[in-house]
Amino acid sequence: MGRLTVTEPTTPAKPGFNLGEGPGRLLVWLYGVFTVAAASRSIVQMILDFGRAPLAYVLSAVAAVVYAFITYSLVRGGPAARKAALVCCAAELAGVLVVGTWTLVAPSAFPDATVWSDYGMGYLFIPVILPVTAMMWLRRAAQPQAG
Template sequence: MAEPTTRPRDAALGSGPGRVLLTVYLIFAVAAGARALVQIATKFGEAPLAYLLSAVAALVYIAATVGLAVGGARGRVIALTGCSIEMVGVLVVGTLTVTDAAAFPDDTVWSRYGSGYGYVPLVLPLIGLWWLWHNRPRDRA
């Protein structure tokens, strides 16, 4: 584990582990985005709430991806906003789908805490927030 000592403190947000995170967010941006597009384009009337939620989730993943890619102070804010909404979203939607399944006739990425995606949607914002905190701007000595 030489990485923490060799990695410069001012290294870009989207490099090193950040780029792995970026890759996974990119996968989810594509997965959630494509799913929302197909759902809204072909059967929006069946479950408008679930499909709008899919679209929101997709936008959040896209925002986090863009934030990590852009980097810098602005990228941080974008990624932080994305990860925070994602964290709240997966917890709220996960809880609602467990307690009130009738309101969600069709699945979204966040249904049942993201069980359809191997619970990655639940773990991803935690890693994202940790990474952003780990790379928070610090006063130089």
């Protein structure tokens, strides 16, 4: 006859938590503020004096788009949004490091500052701290939570 096997019930792991909850809410807020700040700054600079420092102003506009996408991804949540936000945060960090180094090595290329100039010194270094913090949060959110 057949054998009956008894197994211990297992508690299924809960899927990753909502990206916009807890500390994620602060990230959403900070990215939202930086979206508005970078976009406002770049729009005003491009309208008033684009010829003075076009590279700096375009880089600030790019930063605003990156910040907006990350904000949207954090609010949207879910595995696909988390992965997209993680890639964007890595690109953001690379941008901050490249632009920050570039502004130190060749300051004449930047007659005016960008959001990422000097590693975000004009913004209390938040532009370099924010993507690192966000990537840590996103990686934590990807891990199943034990119930």
